[in-house]
Each structure stands twice: as C-alpha cells, then as structure tokens.
Amino acid sequence: MSLLLYNLLGIRPNGFGLEIEDSSLKAIMLKKTRKGAEVVSCAARQMKKGIIQDGQVVNKQELANEIGGLLASAKPRPIKSKFVVFSIPESKSFIRTIQIPKMTREEAVEAVKWETEANIPVSADKVYLDWQVIESKEKNEEVLVVAVPKEIADGYYESMRLAKLFPLAAEVDVIATIRSLTSEQEVKTTLIVDVGADVTSVSVCRNQIPYFTSSLPVSGKTFTDALQKGLGVSWEKAEELKAKYGLGKMQKDDMLYNIYNPLLENLAREIEKSLVFYADSIDPNSQVESIILSGGGSLLRYMADYLSKRIKGQVILGSPAKGLGISKDLPAEVVRDICPFATAVGLAMKANDCL
Ligand SMILES: Nc1ncnc2c1ncn2[C@@H]1O[C@H](COP(=O)(O)OP(=O)(O)OP(=O)(O)O)[C@@H](O)[C@H]1O
Ligand SMILES: [Mg+2]
Known part of the structure; x- marks a missing residue:
C-alpha cells in the first residue's frame, strides 16, 4: 500500500526508531503532537553474542526474533507499529564530503558515483549510495555522501522483513545521533562523543x-x-x-x-x-x-x-529528549536514563518525517 494512501485516508501511522548494535537493541516510538513530538514508548535489550558480529548480521532469523522480543517489551506499552527506521553502524559505512563541479542533476549522479569510488575502498556497484549538496560555491558543490556496502545493509533489511516490519529507511547511526542531540539551526561546530558499551x-x-x-x-x-x-x-x-x-x-x-x-x-x-x-x-x-x-x-x-x-x-x-515532550506514563527511570537512547530518538524523528 502506498504511503500516499495513508495520507489520503487521513491516517497518520507512527513509525519507530530501532538502533541495532552488535550486543544490544533499542527502540523509541514518538507520537506527533501539536508542539512537535513526544516519546511514548521505549525499549532496550541485550543480545547474545554471534547474532551480529563486527557490524554484520550473521543470523537474520535470530535478529528478527530479538527485535520481536524487544518491541513486545517496550514500556509503558508494546510497540505495534510496523514502520521502522533502523540503524547501520558507522564502522561499516563510509561518510565523505566531496567536491564536484556544478552540473546538471543527471551529470552529478555520475560524478558523485565516480568521486565516491575514488574515496572509498569498495567499488561503487557494491554500495548503496545516498548524497546531498551541502554547500553551493561559485564553481563547485560540496556534497555529503553516505555509502553502505550492499552486503551489510541487506543483512539488516532482510532481518526487518523477517520481523514482519516495513523499513521506511536505514540510516548510519552517527547521523541519527547528531539529529537528536543538535538542532538544524545549530551553527556551532559540535563534537559528539558517544560512549557506548563496545565502542x-x-x-x-x-x-x-x-x-x-x-x-x-x-x-x-x-x-x-x-x-x-x-x-x-x-x-x-x-x-x-x-x-x-x-x-x-x-x-x-x-x-x-x-x-x-x-x-x-x-x-x-x-x-x-x-x-x-x-x-x-x-x-x-x-x-x-x-x-x-x-x-x-x-x-x-x-x-x-x-x-x-x-x-x-x-x-x-547530551539531551536526546531536548525539544521533545515525554508522555506522562513513561516510567521515571526511562526519563532519567534517556541519554543512551540518543541514536534511537534520532531514528524515530526520521521515521516521523517519513510518514
Ligand atoms: N549509570 C551508569 N554509569 C556508568 N556507566 C553506565 C551507566 N549506565 C550505563 N552505563 C554503561 O553504558 C554502556 C552501554 O551504553 P550504550 O547503551 O550507549 O551502549 P550500546 O549502544 O549498546 O553499545 P555500542 O554503541 O558500543 O555498540 C555500558 O558499558 C554500561 O555499563
Ligand atoms: Mg551505541
């Protein structure tokens, strides 16, 4: 069913953000409100070793099962939405800023592909590529490129399908973290240090x-x-x-x-x-x-x-919930310890933007 149809019917489904790490999963569900958005459900789960190794999914069905368990355990209520934005680890992705001459959109697609290939150790046909112009100069354009090896992204995508989820987007984890901890209007250059369990x-x-x-x-x-x-x-x-x-x-x-x-x-x-x-x-x-x-x-x-x-x-x-409301029935410890959920919040914000 097309997403447009949801809009035509006036239905506003909520999506959720799913952060996937080698040894843990986190999910956040936001609800759109008149003031912006509010955290309504939240879940975290440790995963046993071997399901994901070094950022690569080794056992897709087991990952799907873990995701099912995570969503059922969300507090204060299970996450039942099928619409997910999930994370891809930065360690397996390539984020580059490149310069290309000003040209037509069609030419730029090719130029970005070749310029990216020159900057990463993987051939362009083996990666999913996404890019956006971040600054237009007199003769050149500065372009942000994100490339993820298909082999890596497909493992996560297939696990989502096995978990009967509908992926709206995949996003490199640091990009989601940045979204939740800084604002679009933020002109200050900011260094984010995300101290996780393993990295x-x-x-x-x-x-x-x-x-x-x-x-x-x-x-x-x-x-x-x-x-x-x-x-x-x-x-x-x-x-x-x-x-x-x-x-x-x-x-x-x-x-x-x-x-x-x-x-x-x-x-x-x-x-x-x-x-x-x-x-x-x-x-x-x-x-x-x-x-x-x-x-x-x-x-x-x-x-x-x-x-x-x-x-x-x-x-x-960092305060990932800055600018977000918090549902009154969210458990106090979740509100207090929301700091580790920065990436999941950023993914959930993206999910709401997609729908
Ligand atoms: N109150 C606390 N004081 C100190 N450390 C804490 C506290 N709460 C959690 N931690 C530590 O935070 C780490 C987990 O952080 P986080 O949930 O961000 O990791 P992760 O996203 O699962 O891992 P990674 O990003 O490395 O894959 C663990 O090492 C845990 O011991
Ligand atoms: Mg982490």
Whole structure:
C-alpha cells in the first residue's frame, strides 16, 4: 500500500526508531503532537553474542526474533507499529564530503558515483549510495555522501522483513545521533562523543552535517573491565559499582582514581586529537565550539566534569529528549536514563518525517 494512501485516508501511522548494535537493541516510538513530538514508548535489550558480529548480521532469523522480543517489551506499552527506521553502524559505512563541479542533476549522479569510488575502498556497484549538496560555491558543490556496502545493509533489511516490519529507511547511526542531540539551526561546530558499551564514536558536525567521524576503543566495557581487574570483583559487581560510585573523588590517593585515570587520559587525548585533526585537516577556518557526551558510558558520574577540566573546555551531557515532550506514563527511570537512547530518538524523528 502506498504511503500516499495513508495520507489520503487521513491516517497518520507512527513509525519507530530501532538502533541495532552488535550486543544490544533499542527502540523509541514518538507520537506527533501539536508542539512537535513526544516519546511514548521505549525499549532496550541485550543480545547474545554471534547474532551480529563486527557490524554484520550473521543470523537474520535470530535478529528478527530479538527485535520481536524487544518491541513486545517496550514500556509503558508494546510497540505495534510496523514502520521502522533502523540503524547501520558507522564502522561499516563510509561518510565523505566531496567536491564536484556544478552540473546538471543527471551529470552529478555520475560524478558523485565516480568521486565516491575514488574515496572509498569498495567499488561503487557494491554500495548503496545516498548524497546531498551541502554547500553551493561559485564553481563547485560540496556534497555529503553516505555509502553502505550492499552486503551489510541487506543483512539488516532482510532481518526487518523477517520481523514482519516495513523499513521506511536505514540510516548510519552517527547521523541519527547528531539529529537528536543538535538542532538544524545549530551553527556551532559540535563534537559528539558517544560512549557506548563496545565502542566510542566521535563525530564533528555543523548544521547537522557530519564532517568527520571516527571510533575509539575506550568504551563502557573498558571501564568495567578495569574496575573488575583493579578490585578483583565479578563483572556484574563491577558494573554495579561503576553505576553507583562513578569516578569517585578523582583525587590522587583514591583507588578509583588509579583505576580510571589511564582510561580517562586516553579518552581526553583522543578527543584532543580529533579537535586538532578537524582544525588542521577538515576545516582550518572553524574550530569545535561545543563538546557533547552521549551514550550509556557517559552516565559515568562526574565524567563530563572531569573531561571539562582536563581538556579546558566545557563538555556537556547530551539531551536526546531536548525539544521533545515525554508522555506522562513513561516510567521515571526511562526519563532519567534517556541519554543512551540518543541514536534511537534520532531514528524515530526520521521515521516521523517519513510518514
Ligand atoms: N549509570 C551508569 N554509569 C556508568 N556507566 C553506565 C551507566 N549506565 C550505563 N552505563 C554503561 O553504558 C554502556 C552501554 O551504553 P550504550 O547503551 O550507549 O551502549 P550500546 O549502544 O549498546 O553499545 P555500542 O554503541 O558500543 O555498540 C555500558 O558499558 C554500561 O555499563
Ligand atoms: Mg551505541
């Protein structure tokens, strides 16, 4: 059934956002309101190893089953919508800004294809390509290109179909994160540090356009691992202590200081490297003006304060629900801990734009 028909009938179906990681799934459902949108349902689920490996779907049917379980478990009510925008991992995608001469649309399609091929290690016929002009200059156009290997995207798409879902779009995760944490009118150059369980993604954006993305190995699990080894406790206990005490007092005689300091130093240095790389190699005419922490790992208490002091610049905790309403019956802990849902919120915003 065409989407147009829904509009003709005056039916406004809601879509939802589905973030898919190697070891976790998250879903957010937004409802359009007169003021914009409101979070109405939310779900998160850990997945066992081996269903997705290194960003590639290994077992499509099992992923479909996990998605079914996730949607049924959504709070305060199950997500029954069939319309989904799902994520593709940045680590498996290619995001590039390229320059092409000004030309007709038909010529540009070919030019983007060849120019992208010259910039990525995969041939153009093996990727899905999407692009948009981000700046029109006198003779050239600056174009943002996103390329995803068909082999990768098809694995996710087929899993959606097995889960009896209707995919409206697939989106690279960092692009969705940027949408939920920054506004379209945002002219400040912003660095987003998404501290996940397995990986920390760094992106620099302006006007919601990503100009640079990279991944760091320091992540939430690295912190738990250090705590487990440092205190000689179980993984579960380390997770519990991490959530309870955060960075502790962060003074030199403090046990937590000695455990966490090398990791925080590593993270701070990588952030500094990204700032320098952006200023030197991407845009010498601008510099990063705002740093936002997101992802579950950023909930580590005092991390934002520590990084602000260490890199002598304000680091703030991202708020994916900024500008969104929150349904009154959403559980309090979901509202409090909405930070890890930044990507899922961005995908849900896209789903509502599609319908
Ligand atoms: N209150 C808290 N304090 C410290 N760490 C926390 C807290 N809550 C969650 N975390 C950590 O956040 C991490 C999970 O974050 P998130 O949900 O963003 O990861 P993910 O998206 O599943 O993983 P990835 O993006 O790496 O694939 C875990 O390492 C978890 O221990
Ligand atoms: Mg994540």
